[in-house]
Amino acid sequence: MTETIKVSESLELHAVAENHVTPLYQLICKNKTWLQQSLNWPQFCSN
Numbered sequence: 001m002t003e004t005i006k007v008s009e010s011l012e013l014h015a016v017a018e019n020h021v022t023p024l025y026q027l028i029c030k031n032k033t034w035l036q037q038s039l040n041w042p043q044f045c046s047n
Contacts (some may be wrong), residue, residue, distance in 0.1 A: 002014050002015045002016075003015040003024065010044045025045070028042060028045050032045065
């Protein structure tokens with residue numbers, strides 16, 4: 001079970017778990033150009 005913080009009735013924050021790795025990686029790859037506008041690390045994520 002992952003840690004969860006309830007922010008409001010409609011929003012919860014969940015700690016990253018192993019089953020999140022693939023979807024997160026896909027999102028980073030898809031949005032790499034946009035992320036690099038404000039973050040340095042996306043350039044080091046390779047396909």
